[in-house]
Amino acid sequence: METQIQTEPSSNINRKKIIAIVVFCLVLIGLSVYGGVSWYQKKLIFDARLNESVYSKTNNQTFLKSLLGNDPKPLQDLFVADVNNNINDKFTKSDAYFITHRYFDNGGNIYEIYDYVQSHPQLAFLNEAEGLRPTIFDQIKNKTLTTVPYSLPSLYALLAYLEILDKHGYADLAALGTIANQYAKTAYFTKKKIESGQGLLAPAVSIINDNTQRAIFYEIKARDNMVKTLENNGFTAGSLQDRLKSLKNDPLKDILPHSLLVGLNQYAAALRYLEAAGTDISVINSPIDAQELFAFNMAFSKKFAPELKIFTSLLNASTLSLVTENADLLKESLEPIIAFDTTKTNPRGVVQGIIDAKNSKFTGLDIYSKINITTLGKRVPEFAAWLISNGWGKADFQ
Numbered sequence: 001m002e003t004q005i006q007t008e009p010s011s012n013i014n015r016k017k018i019i020a021i022v023v024f025c026l027v028l029i030g031l032s033v034y035g036g037v038s039w040y041q042k043k044l045i046f047d048a049r050l051n052e053s054v055y056s057k058t059n060n061q062t063f064l065k066s067l068l069g070n071d072p073k074p075l076q077d078l079f080v081a082d083v084n085n086n087i088n089d090k091f092t093k094s095d096a097y098f099i100t101h102r103y104f105d106n107g108g109n110i111y112e113i114y115d116y117v118q119s120h121p122q123l124a125f126l127n128e129a130e131g132l133r134p135t136i137f138d139q140i141k142n143k144t145l146t147t148v149p150y151s152l153p154s155l156y157a158l159l160a161y162l163e164i165l166d167k168h169g170y171a172d173l174a175a176l177g178t179i180a181n182q183y184a185k186t187a188y189f190t191k192k193k194i195e196s197g198q199g200l201l202a203p204a205v206s207i208i209n210d211n212t213q214r215a216i217f218y219e220i221k222a223r224d225n226m227v228k229t230l231e232n233n234g235f236t237a238g239s240l241q242d243r244l245k246s247l248k249n250d251p252l253k254d255i256l257p258h259s260l261l262v263g264l265n266q267y268a269a270a271l272r273y274l275e276a277a278g279t280d281i282s283v284i285n286s287p288i289d290a291q292e293l294f295a296f297n298m299a300f301s302k303k304f305a306p307e308l309k310i311f312t313s314l315l316n317a318s319t320l321s322l323v324t325e326n327a328d329l330l331k332e333s334l335e336p337i338i339a340f341d342t343t344k345t346n347p348r349g350v351v352q353g354i355i356d357a358k359n360s361k362f363t364g365l366d367i368y369s370k371i372n373i374t375t376l377g378k379r380v381p382e383f384a385a386w387l388i389s390n391g392w393g394k395a396d397f398q
Contacts, residue, residue, distance in 0.1 A: 227287060
């Protein structure tokens with residue numbers, strides 16, 4: 001029996017070839033269009049960076065939306081775009097920091113940052129933070145971590161993210177100063193718990209030692225960054241105020257004004273918490289002490305970052321009260337708050353947080369805790385009078 005071989009008609013073969021060619025051409029066109037659009041988008045981003053004064057205004061608006069408007073998405077989008085386009089400049093570093101800073105603005109909700117990272121594959125490098133605190137991140141993944149208000153495990157998760165940003169070159173002075181400060185503050189708070197009989201001695205001592213070592217490690221990194229940044233912008237120790245007088249709008253080369261201010265605030269606070277925890281500050285040997293830094297910060301905030309002036313005042317006063325009994329210095333540090341007239345300007349943000357401290361959920365010595373605000377009120381009568389004019393009673397100071 002003869003086997004018959006059926007062949008496909010040449011017309012069908014030609015039709016398939018034509019379809020394949022058409023599909024190939026469409027794919028090629030699609031890739032070309034995608035590449036062109038992608039190239040154009042990158043060009044727009046790079047062109048925007050070249051016109052720094054214009055981009056600075058846009059970037060500052062997104063920063064303020066996040067800090068004051070409770071809307072972090074525009075800032076989050078800017079950081080993702082920079083990562084996509086291999087851009088890492090002072091704007092990128094500032095965006096990265098203030099995205100993580102949301103932790104302090106949203107009541108300690110670390111899930112917001114975790115969900116943001118998980119929803120953007122470009123940020124997969126930040127998942128390295130899980131290796132620094134695996135137990136804590138397992139709880140975050142399982143949604144079992146208690147975060148509000150500002151639990152210690154959630155703070156450790158935040159610091160892990162900041163440490164990975166540093167590892168990958170996205171950390172500026174604000175990030176490094178914050179890491180140093182938060183570890184130093186935790187060491188100090190833990191020591192005070194032992195002294196008050198609230199903490200178990202053995203684990204508490206371990207926490208103090210570990211956090212102190214981490215604080216000093218990042219204090220050194222922050223210090224080196226601070227010295228370099230200040231020198232690059234014409235500052236030298238002992239002449240901060242003189243240089244400030246000559247600065248014009250948007251004055252800094254390699255860091256944004258609000259990032260410099262936050263970084264110096266956090267670094268100065270770290271020095272004070274380390275001192276209050278019993279660390280020999282002379283061994284740390286910072287070229288600029290906390291008192292000089294905060295004096296500069298207050299003047300700098302008035303000129304270049306007014307949205308951070310009240311916070312700078314509160315952080316200065318709260319940490320200063322730990323290391324001095326000088327009532328005049330404390331009063332001076334609180335002047336911007338005392339001068340804030342809530343009958344003319346609606347209180348919000350830090351000011352509202354201070355007023356609300358009489359019913360605060362914060363425990364211990366946090367700067368927004370009732371213990372801290374009450375302590376400052378007892379030591380500075382003018383501040384107590386301001387609190388009373390804003391709803392506090394004399395009984396709140398008992």
